Amino acid sequence: MLRSLYSGISGMKGFQTKLDVIGNNIANVNTVGFKQSRVMFQDILSQTVKGTSAPTDTAGGVNAQQIGLGSSVSSIDTLHLAGSAQTTNNPTDLRLDGDGFFAVKLSEDQETPYLTRAGDFHVDANRNLVTSDGAYVVDSDGAPVVVGEEATSFTIQQNGQLLYTLADGTTATGQTLGVAKVTNPEGLEKIGGSLYRVTPNAITDGAIELTTANNAETGTGSIVAGQLEMSNVDLTSEFTEMIVAQRGFQANSRIITTSDSILEEIVNLKR
Template sequence: MLKSMYSGVSGMRGFQAKLDVIGNNIANVNTVGFKSSRVMFKDIMSQTVSGVSAPVEGGQGGVNAKQIGLGVSIGSIDNMHMQGSPMTTNNPTDLRIDGDGFFLVKLSEDQETPFLTRAGDFHVDTNGNLITSDGLHVVDTGGTPIQLDAEATAFTIGSDGTIMMTMSDGTIQAGAQIGVAKVTNPQGLEKIGGNLYRMTMNANAEGVITPTTANNTADGTGAIVSGQLEMSNVDLTSEFTEMIVSQRGFQANSRIITTSDEVLQEVVNLKR
């Protein structure tokens, strides 16, 4: 069987995976805090037809190896953690991190390791809990779910995540401080859906999350901006360009298979 046929199949598989990733990026162009992905290819092991020979002093020169590539495979699917553009909402519970860092959320107080997210479209439930749209609790710098004082009539959130509450008697009281976390290798985080990431051993050393404060120059965390949301960082111009390239690449590889089939047909006809 011709090697070109298998190379064409590997190319079609690779470009199909790339189209799948591009489709997901475009589908999430308006998803709050979404980070786009990209596919990187690598070549498969080559078949060596003849090896390398070294030059001989005063004699024959060196000869390069003759190798035939056997196709392509997916090298990596990277999450691109560039910051998305801000959208002003003027909603005090809509938060954006201007810089590095992730919000920390938990399903319950008993959850040991929190999830991470860049989507700051938070809400306050009837018990005063600061939660996500899916009901997960936003935690403070100590890893404890945040609950607003029942006597508070209004509140604001500062750039360091401190919640300042206006009480029923008109006094202003400092509440909990929203916790954030700096991740050494954000691309090592695992996407689990719902705008959430799970910590892994390749994201932070030993997979440990240490809550810290926002706007912290020592830890390198960004400031929290209240009344704004971070939108998706998907660039539609780039995605549509890559979609065209992937489509043509898929077509070219399918043509390789068709041409290889025609060559095999000729070989079969010659043997009749």
């Protein structure tokens, strides 16, 4: 009887975690570059009441009798599927059409850059290309991207290279934005601000090798200027999963109340 109580508790804890993840997904449905998460469950070690026996010449085999002890969360996965494109026509709004991440640094002396898919960049007073939080967008060499002082306008090409238009009408090329290809994107660690920290399970030894966009050798996607990658959260599936989680939580709570009622009857057998 106590097993059913603890099984119900484990189920309620798991579905509470699932509701927490769903709530975060829905809260970020309009967050640029956000990647939705999902919760996966696994059963807990079962208690063996009776073991197995192999078949013999005179008797057949007998299967094991096991009682499960509930469930637990096996993983919380981040689904790095592409989000929909939103056209803004803002030249500093960038979208990666394919694999890869933009690289940013909170300070110039930061050794390992953070990664992001949110391309809503801006030009600050020092003509640095920065994120909304002021982090430097870096080039393929890891240096902050600086927009040319003599340029009257600029565009960012598909490979991430800046193309300036000068006052005399001529054009000139500048730095090329750095793009990082990650072997296992699910191994990245979310640190807030739409940023990811590299871990040893994302890239071997956690060492980032910056390359350029639209690179056939590394398989990075091309950069589309004037567009943003929106959240990949699907509200239809999230609300459906929320209903499933709610009913699952209710069913597990019913296990606890039912087990409690039976225990009460057992206690009241001797009056």
